Amino acid sequence: xxxxxxxxxxxxxxxxxxxxxxxxxxxxxxxxxxxxxxxxxxxxxxxxxxxxxxxxxxxxxxxxxxxxxxxxxxxxxxxxxxxxxxxxxxxxxxxxxxxxxxxxxxxxxxxx
Amino acid sequence: xxxxxxxxxxxxxxxxxxxxxxxxxxxxxxxxxxxxxxxxxxxxxxxxxxxxxxxxxxxxxxxxxxxxxxxxxxxxxxxxxxxxxxxxxxxxxxxxxxxxxxxxxxxxx
Numbered sequence: 464x465x466x467x468x469x470x471x472x473x474x475x476x477x478x479x480x481x482x483x484x485x486x487x488x489x490x491x492x493x494x495x496x497x498x499x500x501x502x503x504x505x506x507x508x509x510x511x512x513x514x515x516x517x518x519x520x521x522x523x524x525x526x527x528x529x530x531x532x533x534x535x536x537x538x539x540x541x542x543x544x545x546x547x548x549x550x551x552x553x554x555x556x557x558x559x560x561x562x563x564x565x566x567x568x569x570x571x572x573x574x575x
Numbered sequence: 576x577x578x579x580x581x582x583x584x585x586x587x588x589x590x591x592x593x594x595x596x597x598x599x600x601x602x603x604x605x606x607x608x609x610x611x612x613x614x615x616x617x618x619x620x621x622x623x624x625x626x627x628x629x630x631x632x633x634x635x636x637x638x639x640x641x642x643x644x645x646x647x648x649x650x651x652x653x654x655x656x657x658x659x660x661x662x663x664x665x666x667x668x669x670x671x672x673x674x675x676x677x678x679x680x681x682x683x684x
Contacts, residue, residue, distance in 0.1 A: 467618075496672070505662065505674035506619070522673070553618045562607060564672065566618030 465490050467567035469554050475573045476544040484539040484570050486554030494557045495537035496521075496564070497529060499550040506553060512537055544574045579663050584679040587653045595648040595678055597663030602643055607666045610637065610648045612659040613677070619662065622648065658682045 470485045488495065493514045498506040498521075508521030512531040526548060528540045537556075541548060551571050555564040580598040587593040599608065609624040623630055623637045625646075630637040636649040650657055662677040 498674075505676045506672075508671065508673065511671060521671070555618070562624060562666070563609065563621040564611075564619070566620065569618050 467554055467556055467565050469552075469567035469570050471570060472568070473571050475575060476541075477575060478545060480544050481540065481542050482544065483541075484552055484554075484572075485536070486538065486567060487536045488554075488556040488565070489535065490556060490558065490565065491534070492556035492558045492565070493534070494559060495531065496555045496557070497527075497537070497539045498553045498555065499523065499548075500553060500569075501550050509539065509552075544572075546574045548572065549574045579665065579675045581661075581663055581675060581678045583676070584681065586681045586683060587650075588683050589655060590652050593650040593653045593657070593680065593682075595650075595661050595663075595680065596645065597647070598645045599663065599665050600644040602665045603667065604643075605667070608637070608639060608643075608646050609664045609666050609672070610635070611662045611664065612657075613662070614656075614659045619674075622661070624666070653680075653682045655682050655684060 467488045496511040497509040500506045507523050509527050510529040512518045515534045518529050530538045551569045553569050554567045557564045607624050607626050610622040611619040612622050613619045623635050625637045638647045660677040660679050662674050664672050
C-alpha cells in the first residue's frame, strides 16, 4: 500500500545513546517532515525538507539532526538521547499540488 | 503563522451531527484551512481543506465564515469511529503545518 513507512515502531534508549529514525514514502512527494508528540499535546515540528537536498529547522530542532537521503527517504538522528526526548515521533510527506499531508504510524521512543 | 483556538473537548451522541468550531482570526488572505484528525495511537489523517467557500467530501463538510476568521468542521452523522482529536490548521504557501492542541471528540453510543 502506498504511504509513509517509519521504522522502528518502538525503541528504548539509555541516556546518551544515539539512534536514527527512518522514514520512507512511495508517493513521489517533494516535501517531508518530522514531528514529535508528547502525551496529551499536539504535534510539534522538528525539521522539514521542502524538497530533495534541502532541510530546515522547525519549532523544536535542538538535539536532532536530519538527512534527506533522496526523494523517498528522510531520517531523524538523535546524537545523544535525553529523557526529555521521550515522545512519539511522526514522519509525514506532502505533495504541494495536492495540499495535504500523509503521516506515518509513528515511532514510540522512550529514553531512560 | 496564524494561531488557532479550538475547544479542548466536545461530546456527541452517535448518529447525530457534530459541529467542531475553530477560530483563526489572524489567518492571512492566502492561507488555506486544513482539518486533520488523529485516532487513538495513530498518526493524523487528512479530513478536508478549503480557502473561501464551503467544501464537502465523503468524510465531512467545512463551513468557512465570510471573513475567514473562523471555520466549522461538520460531521453529518457521528459514529464511534469518529472519536478522535480534531485539528484545525491554517496553511501558508510553505505548507509547514503548526498544530495546536485540537478538540477531543467523544462519541456516545
